[in-house]
Amino acid sequence: MKCIWWLGTLCLALILTAAAQEQEGESAPRPALHAFTAIRAGTLIDGKSDTPRHDQIILIRGNRIDSISDAASTKIPAGANVIDLSHATVLPGLIDSHTHIFLQGEDPAEGGYDANILKYPLALRTARATVSARRALEQGFTTLRDLETEGAGYGDVGIKEAIEGGYIPGPRLFVVTLAISTTGGYPLEGYAPELTMPKGVQIIDGPVEARKAAREQLDHGADWIKVYMTHRSWVGKNGELVSQPTLTLEEIKAIVDETHGWGKKVACHAYNGIGLQRALDGGCDSIEHGLQMTDAQIAQMVKQGTWYCPTLSVYYLDWAPADTPAGQRDRLRASLHGPTFRKALQAGVKIVFGTDMGGIPWTEPIAQEFPRMVELGMSPMDAIKAATSRAADMLDVAGQIGVVAPGAFADIVAVPGDPLHDITQLGKVQFVMKDGKVFKQ
Numbered sequence: 001m002k003c004i005w006w007l008g009t010l011c012l013a014l015i016l017t018a019a020a021q022e023q024e025g026e027s028a029p030r031p032a033l034h035a036f037t038a039i040r041a042g043t044l045i046d047g048k049s050d051t052p053r054h055d056q057i058i059l060i061r062g063n064r065i066d067s068i069s070d071a072a073s074t075k076i077p078a079g080a081n082v083i084d085l086s087h088a089t090v091l092p093g094l095i096d097s098h099t100h101i102f103l104q105g106e107d108p109a110e111g112g113y114d115a116n117i118l119k120y121p122l123a124l125r126t127a128r129a130t131v132s133a134r135r136a137l138e139q140g141f142t143t144l145r146d147l148e149t150e151g152a153g154y155g156d157v158g159i160k161e162a163i164e165g166g167y168i169p170g171p172r173l174f175v176v177t178l179a180i181s182t183t184g185g186y187p188l189e190g191y192a193p194e195l196t197m198p199k200g201v202q203i204i205d206g207p208v209e210a211r212k213a214a215r216e217q218l219d220h221g222a223d224w225i226k227v228y229m230t231h232r233s234w235v236g237k238n239g240e241l242v243s244q245p246t247l248t249l250e251e252i253k254a255i256v257d258e259t260h261g262w263g264k265k266v267a268c269h270a271y272n273g274i275g276l277q278r279a280l281d282g283g284c285d286s287i288e289h290g291l292q293m294t295d296a297q298i299a300q301m302v303k304q305g306t307w308y309c310p311t312l313s314v315y316y317l318d319w320a321p322a323d324t325p326a327g328q329r330d331r332l333r334a335s336l337h338g339p340t341f342r343k344a345l346q347a348g349v350k351i352v353f354g355t356d357m358g359g360i361p362w363t364e365p366i367a368q369e370f371p372r373m374v375e376l377g378m379s380p381m382d383a384i385k386a387a388t389s390r391a392a393d394m395l396d397v398a399g400q401i402g403v404v405a406p407g408a409f410a411d412i413v414a415v416p417g418d419p420l421h422d423i424t425q426l427g428k429v430q431f432v433m434k435d436g437k438v439f440k441q
Contacts (some may be wrong), residue, residue: 039082052420091412091414094142097359129155137171145173147269198209229243245278288311309347371424
């Protein structure tokens, strides 16, 4: 018995000694959890100010910006990781407010849009979406508002979770999941009427179904709700652009009411006409595309604070032959879009940068939208703000992203030249930091 007692005492003493040593080790000084990173910025466009600053030190701790100060008067902390961008223009991470990572340009020779749903398995579409997300990040777009999965269900929620979990590289995602339209308001179309074909969106009819669809999508992770207020368009008998309206005013009001009750917002795809007017009267938060808007509609947007995401470039691509109805429609869309953008800009409508990537192949440059905006009258600084601080404002994360400012997430990019004199420099991103981690250098 004494032997057993002695062994037990010895074991207890060893355990207590080990615990004491471990506790002593824990109380010893340790390196800081988040070491500093210091970026030397030759020129800084912070996303908010109207003028750039020169020779700045951006001090980053962890995933947040700690301070910004003049290089001449700043003492960089000992042991900081120094990144020299003294010969570059430094900006906030860019924001594309209208993308589709589950689309790839949809080459008609490969089956077009319908092949997404009828041919490509979801696993393949998801794999391609991860590549699209990475390509966006490589080009300096550290945030995307992705406006529906086009038949891939809640795949965007999964991609967002994978990025946030560190499994794959990619931008911050704001997702809308399925999107909503009405019977006769979205592909797949043109098949035998006795076949029930899958659709690229969630179909509703009536305000009750509309509200329920919004609830389902919000419950499954939608950050925004997207609705199609117009569908197909054509050239009318008097040469005007006609767009088929979809949701009724009662249907869109039900969706907006439900979505706003969740503290979220509604994006409305609308080309022109009745559908666009219903979107405004129903309280939509952003108009997507807005190819043709009347002076009264623009004034209503200013009064209501409605955002405008024009997506200019996509309407200049892949026109059908000029002697076909589709070709005539394509050219009319582009001819109306530019003047509408100019009028909205002059009236003070809140404009954000968006491309409709996915409608444009992801192998194309995202930054091609910047020259379009500048050609139509927007200053280079305002175009940059449309893709930074103003987009962040629309996304309800002002001060968190879209700016290089103390307390903001360390989403930072750099280009070799001066985008205020040559906006195409934004297509030459050479450095990308997202959330304090360097992705491209």
